[in-house]
Amino acid sequence: MFGPTSVSPNPHPLAGTVPLPHRGSSRAPGADRTEMALYGIYEISKLLAMPARMEINLAGVLSLLSSFLDMRNGLIALLDGTGAPEIVVGSGWSEATAKRYFRRLPERAIGRIVVTQTPLVVENVAHDPLFAGVDFSTWGPKGVSYSFIGVPIKVEDRVIGTLTIDRNWNEQPHFHYDRDVRFLTMVANLVGQSVRLQRLIAQDRQRLIAEQHRLAKAMADSVRSQRGLTAQSGERHGVVGDSPAIRAVLDKVRIVARSHTTVLLRGESGTGKELFAQALHEMSPRNKAAFVKLNCAALPESVLESELFGHEKGAFTGAHALRKGRFEMADGGTLFLDEIGEISAMFQAKLLRVIQEGEFERVGGSKTIKTDVRLIAATNRNLEEAVAKGDFRADLYYRISVVPLFLPPLRDRPSDIPKLAREFLRRFNEENGTHLTLTENAVQVLSGCYFPGNVRELENCVRRTATLAHGPSLTGPDFACRNDGCLSAMLWKGPARDAVPAGFQPLPIAPRNGAPAAALPPAPATSADEPPEAGGEWPAGCPAPGHCPATGDGKSEKERLVEAMETAGWVQAKAARLLGLTPRQMGYALRKHDIPIKKF
Template sequence: MVPYEGKCGDCLTTKELMTLYETATVVSNSLDLVASLEKALHILKNRLQLEKCVIHTLQDDTLLTVYACIDFSKHQKELATYTLGEGVTGFAAQSKEPVIVENLHSDMLFLNKSGNRDKNALSYIAVPMLVDQEVIGVLGASMSKTTAIGFESTVRVLTILSSIFAQSIRSHDINLKEKERLKELKLYYKMEWDSKVHNFGDIIGESPKMKQVYNVVERIAGSNVSVLVRGETGTGKELVAAAIHKRSKRKDEPFVKLNCAAITDSLIESELFGHEKGAFTDAKEARKGRFELADGGTLFLDEIGDISASAQVKLLRVLQEREFERVGGSKTIKVNVRLVAATNRNLEEMVKNGTFREDLYYRLNVIPIDLPPLRERGDDIALLVNFFLQKSMSNHKKKVLITDEAMEILCQYTWPGNVRELENTVERIVLMGSEDGISADEMLLLLPAFNQKLMCQRRIYSEES
């Protein structure tokens, strides 16, 4: 074995130039990269009489497997697998330098794991395929008595082609990953749309307390710090998270959501971090988690106080190290995700009780945003009623009028379910109301909780009298 040391030689011959031109043309004009690379290897064989041409690519930074080849059977392809430093192929990848085996019949470095040695072959050359000094794989070929060019010329041609092949493979892999990411995001957003449980509309409200929320969102949206949105159920925590994302530098990247309370403890880690095939009974194929889907963008975790102790530990690691492993996997995956969490629970009390990790709490609570309940937002109630009224009338193709007296009742109601309850109530009003106008008495019938409370107050007053 002889490590190749480049020398300043003669110019490329016409034969070499034509070989380079034809191989580069074949690789650049095909949508099927493996097929085009094999055509390029055939050109090497036919023009320069190089035998057993093969391209290995580096997988998981440790294993070199056959990516494209000629004159190899399916079984031989499977056998021709090398680790870094193993054999001439592994040594070329490890050293990042071309390696020449002058006599492959006597040099122990030529392992011939595929069992595909040609008796006419005399020497073997392995050239690393590099992109910015990163090893993509190795291009190898055997020389025989009929090879049209010598050692130095062969190394020179293979080195030029290795760069072309490496760039093509790198670009192809990047495109595949991007297509897969877009496919998964499309599926994710389709599921979100089909579920019809999320409202992507803008936040409605002009009360002083909501203006305070807007001011905080504007100040912190451009940063990458974690945000903890707190408030009662139905106050619009998800809309605040979306508003932060839309105003951030990540606005063109994914906004991915997960309601932690809706996922069982046994599945929460799979939803967050993904899983490998066979990780558990129903894991029939590998699946990305929400962190991978949100890479480069924002991840919104609602009801963060409901995650298990095990998931809390892994979540803390992601926030600290920006890396994790899928369930059932060992490969470390790095991500760049901004986390916005939300809860209606008292996390401070949970920390005292030992049900929520104190270190995770401080990681999440870098910027706290407290959303006011609807009953404290004054005139915002009327604004929200009118907003949802127009939306519901458009959806149901029906016109309904709410009288001033009926609106007054809506504004007096305490709305324990907050904005979500108001939206559902307005839809009920549209379905049950008429174009002539809903009276105060009719509105009381459409607010069972309000009507029950009023009746209870009247009964107490009657008993006291």
């Protein structure tokens, strides 16, 4: 059934059997061994079916084998196309230790398993010519004899690796090798099928990625020719700007809007997520139906459930009549859920069912209602971090993050600031019957500000200045940041506000004409392993990436960046953790200082 077993010279009589380690049943030893072997195969098959790295699964297989076989050490080696070890896993060893042990095995023994594609049994390696010249001092104490069993790991008719074990022959020389070889052959077959499936999945993934890149390039070429139309469409839906960053997002919005796919809008607070959601709806085939929106953070869980699903008459105190929920109101159209990262774990499960099954029941009702809604969600939270901490359900994350769209902060689109400022002033004039204008000096002041609150803060700044304006035009001195009255700067300074030197410009100003940027006081020291605050883009005390104040070690910012990258082996994510930055901040700082990334 499993092919011939290649037994080395100096055969030992295979008389008698040795029970497996787990025994104690009153039944016949043969029946116990068969049952234990089946149980072992069952447990190993379950382990190999788990979604984990191949090395972790193989280490688990060896751990289980030690429970079912009399073995000292176990080794699984997967070979590449040249026959060199690609992955080597040992029982209780690190990968480096396992590879060293595999290299100490004689090539003739491993070669015989690979070439003949049959198991190899050596009852006493000390007397076998295949192991001649091997230094057995590394195997264990002097004078101890060892047995060796190796079976091939095959995929179809090709050997892709070996499964080997060794055992102390002196302690129990009468082993039932045939039974153990059959058991190991079955295990090797399971390992081979698992490796084959994982490699097929990896190949399919690479193929899909390549196809996605090809389609994205073709789509980008098509969209690029219609970029002017796209920008006009964005402005028609309230999205103002023509910078490369905003055009790239509008290009994606126009593509995604044609489908019914769920979209997750990611971005800092104040980047205009609701406007982009409105644009997605109005550019979609559902634009004739309703666009319903709800801020999930504005309502408690009990009210949120009623708002989304509706309630029956008498469902609770105050429910005097039947009320439709937002899902019913948006049937056939689009539902926009803002701040979805703020909902509780219990409500996440309820929301998951509606998204997954397209059905729900009103509060206090038992009738199942079907709904056809295109869901657009938005958040400024780090959902990946929330999933890792268990604060946000992973299955809900995968449901809402089908097509994530990242909205650029205002600092990444500075060329849009003048256009946005004029649009906000135009709206102010319409609402208040005024005719204020922006001078070039005022535009320069706004273009030099950092605006951590993004577009919302820019709008507030323009409206506040317009409200307090003394003349027909807004000039540079009219703005609060020129009079030490910027409330945003006070929030940005936080607990370090008392350390601000006299004459310090409150709002962080970007450098112009090579002049150094104004820097805020450094933030309190944090552990290198701690990430930046959730939702924040830069560490406190840095007005922008690449503008952090120098530390007391006398090193420049560029020197500290290079030192961190060298310490981290030029891995940006690791270097970012060492400096207390996010990977995005690290990439920004490296580009600012024109530091080339070394590839190894």
